[in-house]
Structures are given as C-alpha cells and as structure tokens.
Amino acid sequence: MGLRIEHVTKTFGAHRAVDGVSFAVEPGQLYGYLGANGAGKTTTFRMILGLLQPTEGTITWNGRPIDDRARKEIGYLPEERGLYPKMTVEDQLIYFAQLRGMTKRGAKQSLAQWLERFDIESYRKKKVEELSKGNQQKVQVLSAVLHEPELLILDEPFSGLDPVNVELLKEAVRDIQKRGAAIVFSSHRMDHAEELCDRLSILTKGKQVVEGTLESIQRADPRRRIRLHTDVPVERLETIEGIERIERVPEGAIFHTMDESLGQMLLREAMKEGTVTHFEVERASLEQIFIEKVGESHA
Amino acid sequence: MREFWLILKQAFWTKAKSTAFLVTTGLLIAGIFLLVNVPIILDRVSSVTGSDAREVVAVIADDATFAALSERSNASEEEPFEWVHVPKDEAGDAKARLLEEEWDAYVTIDERDGVLHAAYATTKMADAMKPRVVEEALQSIQTERTADRLQLKDDEVGALLAPVVFETKNVSPSAKSEEELLQSSVLVYVLMFVIYFAVIMYSSMIATEVATEKSSRVMEIIISSASPVKHMFAKVFGIGLLGIVQLLLIEGAGYIAITKNKQLEQYTELVDFSAVNGWTIAYAFIFFLLGYFLYATLAALLGSLVSRTEDVQQMIMPMTLLIIIAFFISVFGMNNPEHAIVVWTSYIPFFAPLVMFLRVGLLDLPMWQPLLSIGIMIATIVVLGVFGARIYRGGVLMYGPSRTLKDLKNAFRLGKE
Numbered sequence: 001m002g003l004r005i006e007h008v009t010k011t012f013g014a015h016r017a018v019d020g021v022s023f024a025v026e027p028g029q030l031y032g033y034l035g036a037n038g039a040g041k042t043t044t045f046r047m048i049l050g051l052l053q054p055t056e057g058t059i060t061w062n063g064r065p066i067d068d069r070a071r072k073e074i075g076y077l078p079e080e081r082g083l084y085p086k087m088t089v090e091d092q093l094i095y096f097a098q099l100r101g102m103t104k105r106g107a108k109q110s111l112a113q114w115l116e117r118f119d120i121e122s123y124r125k126k127k128v129e130e131l132s133k134g135n136q137q138k139v140q141v142l143s144a145v146l147h148e149p150e151l152l153i154l155d156e157p158f159s160g161l162d163p164v165n166v167e168l169l170k171e172a173v174r175d176i177q178k179r180g181a182a183i184v185f186s187s188h189r190m191d192h193a194e195e196l197c198d199r200l201s202i203l204t205k206g207k208q209v210v211e212g213t214l215e216s217i218q219r220a221d222p223r224r225r226i227r228l229h230t231d232v233p234v235e236r237l238e239t240i241e242g243i244e245r246i247e248r249v250p251e252g253a254i255f256h257t258m259d260e261s262l263g264q265m266l267l268r269e270a271m272k273e274g275t276v277t278h279f280e281v282e283r284a285s286l287e288q289i290f291i292e293k294v295g296e297s298h299a
Numbered sequence: 300m301r302e303f304w305l306i307l308k309q310a311f312w313t314k315a316k317s318t319a320f321l322v323t324t325g326l327l328i329a330g331i332f333l334l335v336n337v338p339i340i341l342d343r344v345s346s347v348t349g350s351d352a353r354e355v356v357a358v359i360a361d362d363a364t365f366a367a368l369s370e371r372s373n374a375s376e377e378e379p380f381e382w383v384h385v386p387k388d389e390a391g392d393a394k395a396r397l398l399e400e401e402w403d404a405y406v407t408i409d410e411r412d413g414v415l416h417a418a419y420a421t422t423k424m425a426d427a428m429k430p431r432v433v434e435e436a437l438q439s440i441q442t443e444r445t446a447d448r449l450q451l452k453d454d455e456v457g458a459l460l461a462p463v464v465f466e467t468k469n470v471s472p473s474a475k476s477e478e479e480l481l482q483s484s485v486l487v488y489v490l491m492f493v494i495y496f497a498v499i500m501y502s503s504m505i506a507t508e509v510a511t512e513k514s515s516r517v518m519e520i521i522i523s524s525a526s527p528v529k530h531m532f533a534k535v536f537g538i539g540l541l542g543i544v545q546l547l548l549i550e551g552a553g554y555i556a557i558t559k560n561k562q563l564e565q566y567t568e569l570v571d572f573s574a575v576n577g578w579t580i581a582y583a584f585i586f587f588l589l590g591y592f593l594y595a596t597l598a599a600l601l602g603s604l605v606s607r608t609e610d611v612q613q614m615i616m617p618m619t620l621l622i623i624i625a626f627f628i629s630v631f632g633m634n635n636p637e638h639a640i641v642v643w644t645s646y647i648p649f650f651a652p653l654v655m656f657l658r659v660g661l662l663d664l665p666m667w668q669p670l671l672s673i674g675i676m677i678a679t680i681v682v683l684g685v686f687g688a689r690i691y692r693g694g695v696l697m698y699g700p701s702r703t704l705k706d707l708k709n710a711f712r713l714g715k716e
Contacts, residue, residue, distance in 0.1 A: 049523040050523075051522060051523060071523065071524060076523045080516040080519070081516060082515050083517060084515065085515065086317070087313060095309055096520060096524070098305050099306070100524045101301075
C-alpha cells in the first residue's frame with residue numbers, strides 16, 4: 001500500500017528528465033526526495049499528481065493508478081508558490097479545499113484550527129498580497145494540508161521561512177505523519193532531510209544515485225572521519241597506511257580514510273605513545289554524500 | 300462536475316466583486332444616462348451660462364421687403380435670433396459694423412428685374428441655419444410677388460408648387476420594407492457594436508485570467524485537483540456569465556434611460572422597443588454567445604501559452620485582428636448587405652458572429668442561412684474546444700519565453716501525454 005513509483009522514466013524529446021526512478025512511501029512514512037536544481041524532482045511530482053504521464057514505468061497509490069478520486073487525497077505544495085494575490089486568505093483556502101472535495105463547513109473548521117496553529121488568525125480576511133513573504137508561505141502550506149491529505153507532496157517546503165517558522169512547520173509535518181499520511185518532500189537542505197526522513201533518494205540528472213534509509217546510506221558510504229584528541233605529535237601517526245588526509249585541530253587531528261578498521265589501529269598507536277582524551281569515528285554526513293554523488297555526475 | 304461549478308463560481312465572483320468590474324460597469328451605466336440626456340444637459344448648461352442671448356441679424360432692405368420678411372419669420376417664436384431693420388442709407392459700412400460685433404450677421408436684399416438678390420455676411424464658421432431661414436422666407440416672398448404680377452389665383456399657385464409623389468420599393472425577396480429597414484439598421488448597428496466590444500473585452504479578460512493564474516503558479520494547485528480541461532471550460536463559462544450579467548445591467552440601464560426620457564419620444568420611432576423584431580434581439584443574443592465562446596476558447600488557449608501577463612496582449616494580437624476584420628466587413632455590409640464578400644464571410648466562423656448577424660438583422664434571409672452559419676460556428680467551437688483543451692493541458696505546464704508557433708507544437712505534444 002501507499003505510494004509506489006516503479007521504474008519511472010520521463011523523456012521530453014531527447015532529454016531524459018527522470019530516468020528509471022523507483023521508490024515507495026508507506027503511510028506514516030516521511031520520504032526525502034533530494035537533488036540539485038533540475039534533477040527531475042518537480043517532474044516526478046507532476047507525474048505523481050497526474051499532470052504528466054510517465055514515458056515508462058508505473059505510479060500507484062494504494063495499489064491503483066492515480067485517478068481523479070485518488071488526486072483528492074493528495075496535498076501538494078508546489079515549489080513555485082502560487083496564490084491569488086487579490087483573494088483573501090480565507091476565501092482562497094476554502095476554495096482550494098473545496099476543489100479537493102471538502103465541504104465548505106468542513107473547510108472552515110479545519111481552517112480555523114490551522115490558522116491558529118500557524119499563528120496567522122489575524123490575516124484571515126486579508127488579501128494575500130498584503131501579507132509578508134513568510135506568511136504567504138504559511139498560507140501556501142495550509143492550502144496543501146487543509147483537506148487532511150493521505151499523501152502529502154512538499155516541494156521545498158522550508159524555503160523562505162525563518163527558523164521559528166521552520167520549527168513550526170516541522171512540527172506540523174510530524175503531526176501529519178503521525179496521523180498516518182505518507183509524505184514526500186524535496187529539499188536542498190540536507191540537515192532538514194537528516195532530521196525528518198525515514199527514507200530518502202538522491203537524484204541527479206534524472207537518475208537515482210542513492211536510495212534507502214539514512215542509516216543504510218551512511219553505512220554504505222566508506223568515508224570515515226576519525227577524530228583523535230591526543231598529546232601525541234600527529235607526525236608519528238601520519239605514516240599509517242590508508243590515511244588519505246589529515247586535518248589538524250588544536251586538540252589533535254581528524255584523519256580522513258575509507259577504511260573503518262583504521263580507527264582501532266590509530267587509537268592503539270596513539271595510546272602506545274601518550275594519552276588520548278577524545279576518540280570518535282564519524283560517518284559521512286548526508287551533505288557530504290550529496291555533494292560527492294551530485295558533484296560526481298556534474299563533473 | 301462539482302469542481303466545474305466551483306471554478307466557475309470563483310471565476311465569476313472574484314471578477315464581479317473586483318473594483319475594476321464595478322467601476323467599469325458603473326461608468327458605462329452613467330455614460331448611457333449622460334448620453335441619453337445630452338439635450339437636456341445642454342439646455343441647462345446654456346441657461347446657466349446665459350449664452351442664449353438672441354443673435355441679431357441686420358436686414359438691409361426696403362421697408363416692404365423687411366415687413367414681409369419679419370412677418371414670415373415672426374410666425375415662429377422659436378427663432379433663436381431677431382431681425383433688425385436697417386434702411387439702406389443708414390447702413391454705412393455694414394462690414395465694419397459686423398466686425399465690431401454690433402450684429403451677428405447681416406443680409407443685404409435688392410430687387411432687380413422681379414428677382415430678389417440677397418447677400419448674407421457672417422463672421423461665424425458654422426452658420427448654416429440663419430441663411431437658410433432667410434433664403435426660404437425670401438423664396439416665398441418672391442413666389443408671392445411673382446404670382447401677384449402674373450395675377451395667378453391661390454389654387455393656381457398651389458398647383459404650380461405641388462410636389463411630385465415619389466416612392467421607392469425594393470422587390471428583392473430578402474429585402475425588408477423601408478420602415479423595417481430603418482428600425483432594424485439602428486438596432487443592428489448598436490448590437491453590432493455591443494457584440495464587437497463584448498467579444499474583444501471578455502476574450503482578452505479570459506486570456507489575461509489564464510495567464511495570471513499561470514504566472515502566479517496557482518495553476519499548479521488547481522490542475523492538480525481538477526483536470527485542465529474542466530478548468531478551461533469552467534473559466535470560459537464563468538467569464539461568459541459575467542459578460543451576460545454586465546450586458547444585461549447595461550442594457551437594462553439603457554432601456555430605462557431611453558424610455559424614461561420625455562425629450563427622446565420624438566426619436567423613439569427609431570428605437571421603438573415594442574415594434575422591434577423579436578428575432579433580431581434573439582439573433583443578437585445567439586451570435587453574441589457563439590462569438591464569445593468561439594473567441595474565448597481561442598483566448599484561453601493562447602493565454603495558456605504565455606508565462607507572463609505582459610505577453611498576453613502580444614499573444615492574442617492575431618485574434619484581436621480577426622475580430623477587427625470581422626467588424627470592418629460588417630460596417631461595410633451595413634450599406635451593402637448583399638455584397639458577395641459579406642455573404643461569403645458570413646459563413647466563415649471567426650467573422651460569422653458579426654457578419655451573419657448583420658445580414659440576418661438587415662435582410663429577410665431564408666431560415667437555413669443563419670442556421671448553417673450557426674452550425675458551422677458550433678462545429679468550430681467544438682473542434683477548437685477539443686484542440687484547445689489539449690494545448691491547454693500542455694501549455695499550463697510550460698514556462699519560459701513565448702514563441703507562439705513552437706509553443707503551440709510543444710504544448711500540443713505535451714498535452715497528448
């Protein structure tokens with residue numbers, strides 16, 4: 001059940017915008033769909049929404065292709081924000097919710113709750129063009145979640161929000177997830193993805209270069225940073241085979257390597273010579289993995 | 300169907316409640332009342348500014364001629380000027396006195412060989428009425444004097460002056476009677492303008508509306524919950540409804556303004572509402588609707604191709620030209636409704652709303668002709684709708700600079716998928 005994307009390809013003429021992408025999002029799961037600009041994220045989202053048909057592959061929601069009825073269960077936050085500047089916040093949110101099958105009364109109730117939650121009750125009767133950018137962004141988010149979607153697609157949800165509102169939105173997203181909705185979101189911000197995602201993909205030029213849980217992705221990356229705080233002169237440890245680069249810090253050094261077992265060896269060597277006050281083996285951060293994978297294909 | 304009504308309602312109400320719409324409608328209604336009451340207003344204005352001081356025309360003539368002249372023109376109290384008799388020997392330099400604005404005009408009258416010779420001098424540019432009055436009066440004086448000299452009796456004079464009885468008749472089967480033609484040509488003329496302006500205005504409104512939604516990216520949200528085709532037709536119908544409401548308001552105001560105006564009663568034969576052929580009104584409505592749908596569908600399609608509202612006017616330019624050509628053909632057709640160009644273009648879909656309406660309004664056409672034209676238009680609207688929906692689907696997702704033809708092709712391909 002949930003959302004299944006299977007071997008989906010989309011070509012525009014000779015250009016392969018999305019190339020053989022597969023992933024699944026279960027209800028209650030948060031899926032990160034990461035990629036550089038122009039990687040094919042928005043095209044994938046448009047295919048999920050049925051605005052574009054895949055050239056190859058299938059997309060299903062709860063086992064069925066996405067039709068008009070299934071579309072009502074989707075909430076969509078487009079990357080390029082779109083609201084009617086001349087309509088009031090209330091009028092347009094109710095209009096969007098009604099378009100997605102809510103009754104007027106239901107939409108009003110839901111609206112009242114969400115406005116309170118996002119702390120923008122006072123803007124209810126204001127025209128959107130009179131709102132600040134951040135508040136417009138909140139209204140845009142509301143347009144995606146007001147009808148309590150089962151599948152929520154958020155294209156760059158955090159861009160344009162200040163840190164306080166980012167927290168507010170993260171909180172809301174987690175609540176929607178807890179309620180059992182499947183959520184897909186794209187972002188350039190790896191820290192947000194690390195914090196929120198259950199699973200994720202990294203996309204570059206339409207191809208998935210990484211797919212899996214954060215844990216498995218990090219484990220699969222051989223790069224390690226070994227942080228060693230010690231009084232032993234770093235030069236003594238330089239000669240150990242397998243060390244690619246040494247980064248000096250005041251308390252000691254960080255050793256970059258592809259070999260995880262090197263950590264134990266370094267520790268032993270250091271302890272032979274002197275005292276070790278801190279020892280840590282760090283995996284590559286998502287940001288590093290992203291830069292490496294995306295940079296590779298850009299080169 | 301639910302989304303269709305929601306979008307229709309939204310398109311209608313956001314426009315209907317907008318300041319621009321309210322102001323435009325208000326101004327148009329005010330304009331109609333103003334126009335209809337122009338004579339009354341002019342009267343008021345001149346009575347306030349006091350420009351109704353009677354003009355003075357000096358008559359330089361002998362006593363008998365002046366007496367005859369003033370007798371004839373005094374009959375009507377309405378004369379906006381008065382005669383002042385100036386005997387010949389007192390006239391002095393008449394031209395100088397005229398230039399000094401002692402008089403507004405002067406006329407010198409002599410009689411030579413039984414014929415009156417008059418010379419009228421004025422300083423005003425547009426002074427056609429006074430010399431005509433003088434001329435008519437002098438003509439009648441001369442006729443009377445000649446009759447006296449020839450010792451003719453009154454009935455002999457009457458027989459001499461009796462006008463011929465002249466009547467024109469058009470026996471072509473499609474022609475209307477003179478009276479009908481006069482009535483319907485005024486109505487057709489007015490309605491033709493209404494259709495022309497309405498089609499231009501509302502179809503460009505649609506194109507702008509679609510382009511605005513596209514450029515503000517609201518489109519992505521809407522077409523992810525309702526199909527683009529539904530969206531397009533709901534928009535077209537919503538704005539169409541708005542157009543009908545606006546036209547009804549304006550026409551209602553026009554009706555009230557004309558029928559409540561006492562001064563216009565003398566002209567109302569020309570726009571006699573009760574005597575107007577109901578068919579003309581019905582055809583006006585039908586051709587307005589068809590013309591609107593034809594051009595609105597085209598406009599929605601074109602609007603979906605641009606990404607910025609600034610490009611809309613440029614994009615719909617060719618379409619606007621079509622309407623203008625149709626309008627020129629029908630203006631030409633006002634005087635030549637049976638000309639071959641008019642007949643042929645009345646079956647070409649983009650010209651038909653105006654041209655066929657003109658023909659139907661002015662001529663007694665066999666029923667099949669307007670029906671054929673209506674049929675052709677409906678077929679075109681359907682084709683355009685199907686074709687347009689497909690381009691629209693693709694068009695609303697395309698962003699970037701607009702290059703009409705290439706975009707059309709791309710959108711068509713994208714819409715197919």
